[in-house]
Amino acid sequence: MSKLLLPTLPLIFLLMIHNAFSGYWDVSYSHPHICALKNSSVIMSCTYAYPTGYQIMKTFWTNGSVKGVEPPDLSKDPEYSQRLQYLGDEQKNCTIRLSHVTQKDEHMYYFRFITDKPDKKWIGVPGVSLTVTDLQVESPERVTEGDSVRLTCKSSCALTDRATFIWYRNSQPLTERRDGNNQLLLQSVRREDAGRYSCALHGHTYISPAVYLNVMYPPKETFVVVSPSGEIVEGDSVTLSCSSDSNPPAEISWFKGRMFVGSGRIYSISKISSDHSGEYKCKSRNKNGERYSDAVTLNIMYPPKSVSLSINGSAEIVEGDSVTLSCSSDSNPPALNFSWFKENQSSAVGSGQSFSALQSGRFYCEAHNQYGSQRSDAVTVTVHGETIIYSMWKIMCFFNLKPHKHISLHQIHKIMFFLSSYGHHMTPLIASDIVNLIHPFLFFKSL
Incomplete structure (x- = not known):
């Protein structure tokens, strides 16, 4: 096998190439x-x-x-x-x-x-x-007072920079809640912890949208307000308002004593009367509990009514004695002034809650307070044996007695009539009063 051999280049030239293109x-x-x-x-x-x-x-x-x-x-x-x-x-x-x-x-x-x-x-x-990414607060929709609550500040991705989270409630920083954890733990949550929570990163201007933490709790601080607040007079209109701090809002019931009388935050009474007097309270109730308010007393002012007259003993007395009459009434404030009248007389014959009658007649009383007055029914007082002057009467006595007898004296109710008769004789007599003489032998006729 043949090899292609390149000519050997000088070392210095190779170093130059390396430096140029390294x-x-x-x-x-x-x-x-x-x-x-x-x-x-x-x-x-x-x-x-x-x-x-x-x-x-x-x-x-x-x-x-x-x-x-x-x-x-x-x-x-x-x-x-x-x-x-x-x-x-x-x-x-x-x-x-x-x-x-x-x-x-x-x-x-x-x-x-x-x-x-x-x-x-x-x-x-x-x-x-x-x-x-932005920040979002993740929170339960509602919690109950006393629960533990965990809020999380979430981002759509893991932040690259090391983050220190800051928490806000109602735009105010919770300085004690600043740490590297993106969670806020509220142990044994209170109603004061309710509010709008948001989070941010330390050193950044962006703040998350706020999320409302809804803390549920039973009614607290339940009380009644009466309007008008001053003196209440029969015939006025009165409004009772029940205030209660609760979440969710409480249902309101009204009681007079132990008797249920209405529902709703407002209880109104138009043309109030003495029958409405008494203690009232409201009950606020939601699914977390209930609470009663303290009782308020409606003290209704009204004039005397049901004025009555009572007799101490018998209404029939003899001359020289007296009978005590007493007057009573239902009123607020209690009647302190009483006046006594005899029918067919315009002026008062006495005052005070009691009155001693010495004469025959029909008597009544009037009770007074600052809101009005009312009179009682009249009662009859009879005084026997009292001297009453009338015009002279002629009384003829007819009698026919056999044998002739002398009628010397008849005394009835302390009034004396002297009669004398001999045969068929008619004698006119003058009497100081008219009395009924019940006698088998006599018949009186006024002329």
Whole structure:
């Protein structure tokens, strides 16, 4: 077999060739896959190499790599020109910063350099993959007071930069919750923990959309408010309102004493009366529990009613004695003024809750308070034996007695009638009062 032998070249010439064309074409990226937070800045670290003997004429970054088409220079693109900054020396270090990234920036990015040799252009594939993520708070829809709750700050990809998470409740930072963990643990959650939670990364301006944590709890601080708050007079309209702190909102029931009287947050009474007086309370109830308010008392002011008169003893007495009459009424405040009247007389005959009657007649009382007055029914008092002056009466006594007898004296009810008769004789007598004389021999007729 024959061999083709090349002439031996001088060693010095070989060394010259090696120095002229030694090296290789290369672009290296520190992070070929970058996950960046929305609105943050991204550092794409890059180095490149090329054989000696070439001169770099142009370097740039591009997000397009189509065979046969010269890729665009991002520094000339209006979408990037204000946000892209070269950090390297453009000789060996091709690192850049891309600011305020959004989902529109999700592309493959490549570094390209062009040498002084027309056919020696290089693009660094496979390039850098950029994914832009936002943050989302993952939370249970509702929790019950006392439960343990875990909230998670989630991203669509694993963030490239080491992240320190910050949590917010109602836009206020929870400084004690700052750590490298993307979870927030609330042990034995309280109603005060309810609110809108969001998360962020330390050193970044982007904050996640807020998510409401709904803490369910039984009714607390249940109380009744009465309107109007001052004095209540019969005939007024009164509103009772039940306030209760609970989640979900409580169903409200109303009680007067132990008796159910209504439902709903508002209990209204129009034209209130004394029958509405008493203690009222409300009960608030949801699926987590129930609670009663303290009782409030409705003290209704009203004028005297049901005024009645009572007699101590008999209504029939004899002259010289007296009968005590007492007046009572239902009123608020209690009646303190009582007046006594005798029928057919315009002026009062007495005052006070009790009255002593000395004369015959029909008597009634009137009870008074600052809201009005009412009179009682009248009662009759009869006094026997009292002297009453009438006009003179002629009383004729007719009698027919055999044999003739002398009727000397009849005394009935302390009134004396003197009668004398002899045969058929009729004697006129003057009487101081009319009395019924029950006697088998006498018949009186007034003329």
